[in-house]
Amino acid sequence: MGKPTGFLEFERKVGNNELVKKRIEHYNEFHSLLSKEEQKIQGSRCMDCGIPFCQSGLLLKGMVSGCPLNNLIPEFNDLIYRDNLELALQRLLKTNPFPEFTGRVCPAPCESSCTLALNAPAVSIKENERYIIDKAMEEGKVKANPPQYRNNKKVSIIGSGPSGLSAAFYLNRYGYIVDVYEREDAAGGLLMYGIPNMKLDKKVVQNRINLLKEEGITFYTNSDVSKDDKLKVKVLNEYDSIVLATGATKPRDLLVPGRSSNGVYFAVDYLKSSTKNVYNNISNEEFIDAKNKNVLVIGGGDTGTDCVATAIRQGCNNIIQLEITDSLPLKRQVTNPWPEWKRILKVDYGQEEAIEIFGEDPRRYCSSVKEFISDSQGNLKEAKIVKIQCIKDENGKVIFKEVEGSEEIIKVDIVLLAMGFLGTEETIKNTFDVSINSRGNISAEYGDFKTNVQNIFTCGDARRGQSLVVWAIREGLEVAKAINEYLINK
Structure with a gap:
C-alpha cells in the first residue's frame, strides 16, 4: 500500500x-x-x-x-x-x-x-x-441513501448519542422504521452537548442528523421517556423492539464535607451549559460562567481537558486540575509494549492553552480534595486538598491513602467534577424494568445485546460503561445485527 x-x-x-x-x-x-x-x-x-x-x-x-x-x-x-x-x-x-x-x-x-x-x-x-x-x-459527495424497501416493523431508540445514531443508521438500512427519542432539545447526545464546539463543531453533528433524517429516520427531541407517562406507554406498546442507548450518564460524585456549597458542579453539566450558551440556547440562571473565577477541575481525561479549555475561553482567573493518580511516563515502558494502547503522558489542547496563558501545566498529580469550604452565604471560597499515595493491598487491589501532613488550602470559586461515570441513571432501570449489573450498567452480553426484557436491547456506554465514541459506533452496528436476527426469527 x-x-x-x-x-x-x-x-x-x-x-x-x-x-x-x-x-x-x-x-x-x-x-x-x-x-x-x-x-x-x-x-x-x-x-x-x-x-x-x-x-x-x-x-x-x-x-x-x-x-x-x-x-x-x-x-x-x-x-x-x-x-x-x-x-x-x-x-x-x-x-x-x-x-x-x-x-x-x-x-x-x-x-x-x-x-x-x-x-x-x-x-x-x-x-x-x-x-x-x-x-x-x-464537495457534496456524501448524500442521503434511503433504503429501497421497508419491512413495516418499527424500532424505537432511546438516546441519540453515537451508539444510538449508529444503531439507527444500520437498522434503517435494514429497512426498519426507526424512531429516535432524545430528552435534550437537540439530537446528538454527548456529541452535541458533552463535547465542546472547538473540538467537534455542532454544525458537523447537525449535518449528519439532517442526512439521517433524509434517509427516513425520525427524531423526537425534548422527549424524556422516563418522565412522560404517555410517551412511555407509546414506546412500550407500539414498537417491535426497543434499543436503550442512553449512555453511562450518572456522574461520579465526591462526597466530602462542603459538597453542597454553591459553585460545585458536575463537569457534564458545565460543558452542556457552555455549549448551549455558545448557541444562545440557555437562560442566564442556568449558565455556569467561569469568568474572573478561580477554577478547580477534579479529574483528568478528556472531560477534564475540555473543562480546562472551556474555562479559559470564558476568562477564568486561574485553573488547577487534580488527578488522583501519578503522571504517566513520557515514553513507552517495557511493560507496555507495541501493539498495546500507548500509555504515555500527553499534553492535550486544554493543558497546552493553560501552559501558555498561565505559565504552567494546570495538572497536579497524586492529589485530591478533602473538604470544600464556603462562606456564610454557602458560596464556595476554598478547597482543602491533600496528596494521595497509591498502594496495593494483599489482594493486589490499588487503594488510595492520604499522605499525612500534606494538606493545603487553595482559593477556589468553581469546582468541576470530571471523575468519570458510574453507569446508567436509575430512571432508565425503573422505566424499562431492566436489570443492572455490578458496575451500574444495563445487563446484556456482547453479541446478542439482549436485556432481561424480551424485546429490549441495549448498546454503547449504557451497556459497557464509559468508553470511546468509536466503541459506541461499533456497538450500534452490532446491536442492529442482533435486532435484525431477533425480529426475523420472531
Whole structure:
C-alpha cells in the first residue's frame, strides 16, 4: 500500500493548530488539515506491513489495540496517495458510518498499534480519515441513501448519542422504521452537548442528523421517556423492539464535607451549559460562567481537558486540575509494549492553552480534595486538598491513602467534577424494568445485546460503561445485527 519507500522518505506531518492566544478568543474548531499534496505524502507512509494491527480492534490487557470498527486503513491510505478520494470514501464508509466524528474526537488507538510506530512516528491515520470525509462533505459527495424497501416493523431508540445514531443508521438500512427519542432539545447526545464546539463543531453533528433524517429516520427531541407517562406507554406498546442507548450518564460524585456549597458542579453539566450558551440556547440562571473565577477541575481525561479549555475561553482567573493518580511516563515502558494502547503522558489542547496563558501545566498529580469550604452565604471560597499515595493491598487491589501532613488550602470559586461515570441513571432501570449489573450498567452480553426484557436491547456506554465514541459506533452496528436476527426469527 502507498509508496513502497514512503515510510523511509517522509516524516510524519499533521495540520496546524491555530495559535493559542487566537483560538481562546472563540469556540470554533481550530485545527486545519494539510494541503492535498501534503496529505498524499502522508498516505504514502503506510508501509504495507503485511499484518495491519491498525485495523485489528483487539483487546490487550483490557485496552483496545487498533480500530474497533476494523476500518480498512491501509486501503484508504493507499487511495489517498493515489489521489482516488472517491474510492477512499467508499472504503472508509464501508466500516465507519460517521468518520467526521471519529476523525475529530477518537484518541486513535489505530496509531498506537501502527507497525511503523515500533521505531518511528506512526502514520497519521486519524488525520487521513478526517481528510477523506471532510473533502467529501465539502464537495457534496456524501448524500442521503434511503433504503429501497421497508419491512413495516418499527424500532424505537432511546438516546441519540453515537451508539444510538449508529444503531439507527444500520437498522434503517435494514429497512426498519426507526424512531429516535432524545430528552435534550437537540439530537446528538454527548456529541452535541458533552463535547465542546472547538473540538467537534455542532454544525458537523447537525449535518449528519439532517442526512439521517433524509434517509427516513425520525427524531423526537425534548422527549424524556422516563418522565412522560404517555410517551412511555407509546414506546412500550407500539414498537417491535426497543434499543436503550442512553449512555453511562450518572456522574461520579465526591462526597466530602462542603459538597453542597454553591459553585460545585458536575463537569457534564458545565460543558452542556457552555455549549448551549455558545448557541444562545440557555437562560442566564442556568449558565455556569467561569469568568474572573478561580477554577478547580477534579479529574483528568478528556472531560477534564475540555473543562480546562472551556474555562479559559470564558476568562477564568486561574485553573488547577487534580488527578488522583501519578503522571504517566513520557515514553513507552517495557511493560507496555507495541501493539498495546500507548500509555504515555500527553499534553492535550486544554493543558497546552493553560501552559501558555498561565505559565504552567494546570495538572497536579497524586492529589485530591478533602473538604470544600464556603462562606456564610454557602458560596464556595476554598478547597482543602491533600496528596494521595497509591498502594496495593494483599489482594493486589490499588487503594488510595492520604499522605499525612500534606494538606493545603487553595482559593477556589468553581469546582468541576470530571471523575468519570458510574453507569446508567436509575430512571432508565425503573422505566424499562431492566436489570443492572455490578458496575451500574444495563445487563446484556456482547453479541446478542439482549436485556432481561424480551424485546429490549441495549448498546454503547449504557451497556459497557464509559468508553470511546468509536466503541459506541461499533456497538450500534452490532446491536442492529442482533435486532435484525431477533425480529426475523420472531
